[in-house]
Amino acid sequence: MEELHPPIDRLSVATSSAIRIAERTGPDYHLAPGRTAECLAAYRRFLSRPGSRLLLTRSDCPACPGCAYDDVAEVRDALEAVMLALPARPRAELRRLLGPLDAAFLRRTLPNPDPRPDRWDGRQGMREPWWYRRAYDDD
Structure with a gap:
């Protein structure tokens, strides 16, 4: 018998279940x-930081699965x-949840002043997603 889990914060039981299946x-x-x-x-913690403008911080050890999420x-x-x-x-529900968070992220972060157009996302052969093209504290 599968252990019952509470829904993920602000998501329905059905979407939370679909996410748990995808995670496994x-x-x-x-x-x-x-x-x-x-x-x-x-993501919410980052967006709740004080100040009107936020800078991203690179992970000290991006290859480490735990540290990468810094x-x-x-x-x-x-x-x-x-x-x-x-x-x-479930994808649509998660997208609706992320919409306002992404809007706040775009509003509170700055575009990278020196974007690197040579960086490509090797998984899809496309430029990195927009969230990588924001200013970091070491730019």
């Missing part, structure tokens, strides 16, 4: 049991991976 069965390293709830909390761009990457692994309805 997904091929992406971002998909690990409990990671979605942790990443949502980390960079909020990696956190947002993980949330995107979960969203892409979900069926249509």
Whole structure:
């Protein structure tokens, strides 16, 4: 018998269940049991920091699965991976939850003053997602 879990903060029971299934069965390293709830909390913590403008901070050890999430761009990457692994309805609900958070992220962070157009996302052959093209504290 499967253990019952409370819903993930601000998500329905059905979407929370779909996320837990994706976390257990997904091929992406971002998909690990409990990671979605942790990443949502980390994204909200970043956005609740004081000040009108926020700068991203790079992880000291980006190759380490735990330390990589010290960079909020990696956190947002993980949330995107979960969203892409979900069926249509849970994906839409998670997208609705992320919409206002993403809007706050864009509003409170600055564009990278020196974007690196040579950086590509090797998984999809596309430029890195928009959340990597924001200013870091070491730019």
